[in-house]
Amino acid sequence: MLNLVIFGAPGSGKGTQSAKLIDQYGLYHISTGELLRDHIARGTELGKVADSYISKGQLIPDELMTRILEDVLDKHAAEKNGVVFDGYPRTVPQAESLKKLLQKRGSDLHAVIGLEVPEEELIDRMIRRGQQTGRADDNPETIKNRLDVYHKQTCPLKEYYQNEGKYIPVDGHGIVDEIFDHISDGIESATGIRRRSAKH
Ligand code: AMP
Numbered sequence: 001m002l003n004l005v006i007f008g009a010p011g012s013g014k015g016t017q018s019a020k021l022i023d024q025y026g027l028y029h030i031s032t033g034e035l036l037r038d039h040i041a042r043g044t045e046l047g048k049v050a051d052s053y054i055s056k057g058q059l060i061p062d063e064l065m066t067r068i069l070e071d072v073l074d075k076h077a078a079e080k081n082g083v084v085f086d087g088y089p090r091t092v093p094q095a096e097s098l099k100k101l102l103q104k105r106g107s108d109l110h111a112v113i114g115l116e117v118p119e120e121e122l123i124d125r126m127i128r129r130g131q132q133t134g135r136a137d138d139n140p141e142t143i144k145n146r147l148d149v150y151h152k153q154t155c156p157l158k159e160y161y162q163n164e165g166k167y168i169p170v171d172g173h174g175i176v177d178e179i180f181d182h183i184s185d186g187i188e189s190a191t192g193i194r195r196r197s198a199k200h
Pocket of ligand 1: 032
């Protein structure tokens with residue numbers, strides 16, 4: 001069993017590295033941002049509520065977000081070797097909720113991978129992604145708000161997880177496969193668990 005959080009600012013590569021974690025460790029991927037975008041695309045009630053926050057670059061309220069997460073966890077997580085949480089938690093109360101949700105299921109969080117990328121590169125990456133994918137919140141105004149929210153509400157989690165001895169910092173600047181090599185080295189030294197195929 002391996003439960004990981006992939007942590008970092010918007011644009012730090014969490015989605016890209018999650019895809020490799022799923023493949024190499026047989027994990028179930030929970031991306032709260034993707035879940036919400038899916039609701040928006042389907043026009044559900046939750047999607048309408050979510051859109052009003054996402055389009056402004058604000059966070060969905062903690063209680064609502066945690067309910068969504070719990071629902072997904074119960075439906076799918078047992079199918080795999082563990083979970084990679086991508087985009088959750090984003091606040092200290094969410095981290096507390098995650099701890100309780102996992103404890104209730106007799107499980108625990110094993111490591112938090114912190115992708116560290118300089119701010120200018122984050123902005124460049126999000127602008128590019130917006131142009132390539134049409135993702136609505138990847139526009140200059142919303143990007144600025146998302147980075148502000150990240151600094152104010154999400155950054156304190158780094159210290160939170162450092163205090164728990166779970167934070168593994170990884171330089172998220174550079175070539176995708178090399179960044180993943182550093183992630184898998186960090187996981188192996190923290191948990192003893194190895195990736196499926198040899199290093200890049
Ligand atoms: P992401 O795809 O992770 O960058 O998330 C896109 C947007 O979805 C964020 O800017 C938030 O508005 C919302 N969102 C995603 N995850 C969370 C979360 N854990 N808590 C609150 N809002 C979230």
